[in-house]
Amino acid sequence: QSALTQPASVSGSPGQSITISCTGTSSDVGTYNLVSWYQQHPGKAPKLMVYEVTKRPSGVSNRFSGSKSGNTASLTISGLQAEDEADYYCCSYAGSGTWVFGGGTKLTVL
Amino acid sequence: EVQLVESGGGSVQPGGSLRLSCAVSGFTFSGYWMHWARQAPGKGLVWVSRIKTDGSNTTYAESVKGRFTISRDNAKDTLYLQMNSLRAEDTAVYYCVRDDYLSYWGQGVLVTVSS
Numbered sequence: 001q002s003a004l005t006q007p008a009s010v011s012g013s014p015g016q017s018i019t020i021s022c023t024g025t026s027s028d029v030g031t032y033n034l035v036s037w038y039q040q041h042p043g044k045a046p047k048l049m050v051y052e053v054t055k056r057p058s059g060v061s062n063r064f065s066g067s068k069s070g071n072t073a074s075l076t077i078s079g080l081q082a083e084d085e086a087d088y089y090c091c092s093y094a095g096s097g098t099w100v101f102g103g104g105t106k107l108t109v110l
Numbered sequence: 111e112v113q114l115v116e117s118g119g120g121s122v123q124p125g126g127s128l129r130l131s132c133a134v135s136g137f138t139f140s141g142y143w144m145h146w147a148r149q150a151p152g153k154g155l156v157w158v159s160r161i162k163t164d165g166s167n168t169t170y171a172e173s174v175k176g177r178f179t180i181s182r183d184n185a186k187d188t189l190y191l192q193m194n195s196l197r198a199e200d201t202a203v204y205y206c207v208r209d210d211y212l213s214y215w216g217q218g219v220l221v222t223v224s225s
Contacts, residue, residue: 003154036211038155045218046155051211089155091212097160097169099145099212104154 004029004090004102011108017078020105022090023071028100030071034093037066037075040104041086049088050075077107085109112136112214114206119219126196126223132189132206132216140164140184143209146191148202149218156202159191160209174200196223 005023012018022029022037029035035053038046048057050066053073063078073092077084090102118130130146146158159170159180168180179192189206203218 003156034211038212040155045205045215046212047215048211048213051213057213091155091157097167098171099157099160101147101155101157 002100004092004100006088006090006102006105008103009106009108011110012077012080013110014080014082016080017076018080018107019074019076020088020090020107022073022075022092022102024073024092024100025071028092028094029068029073031095032093033068035066035068035073036091037064038089038091039084039086040089046089080109082109112208114208114214114216116204116206116216116219119204119221121222121224122196123225124197124223127192127194128196128221130191130193130204130206130219130221132191134187134189134206134208137208139182139187139189144180144182144189145207145209145212146180146189147205147207147212147215148200149205150199150202153202158204161189193221196221198223 037050040046049064053068054066065076088105094100113135116132145160161168161180177195181190201223205218206216208214
């Protein structure tokens, strides 16, 4: 149950696009289309932004999009806004009823 | 409105026990698998445990297996996490989370394990 690998930090200017990667293994990300992404502002609970690799819950901006290739999933945020500044976590089903999160990525909007 | 409210956190010495509760409302509790996740201070999210709708199936992270027990009372719309043999590394905010892609999270409850 090793954590998925995410970059510690990414940054971008307002209006730009950024992509956060999430690398797992053939036992989790590579096998299951059950990757989700969460946004967490300081002192707050995580919020689901993307599920099943590419789907967005109702109410989440279409500026957030997900994808996957092999053992790596990605979250792209387009048209960066100041309120997007937060920590982002990926999560994947890892088989046998277990889940694994990524280490988290701090997004800074310059 | 979906609500999950954790309680039961606090400070405990290493080797001690705590029982966390999560009272839910706004959805049919008995129809959802439920999870616990945690987050150590300044650190990332970690999945802890999951339980089936009727409590008949449970799974755990290796780090807590044999020490933590997840359970539920569908009549009371409440999820539990019994934590025994607590260690300093169990210090974290513990979140109650609804299944279906871990879509809804409680506000979390802090557990501190320290002598």
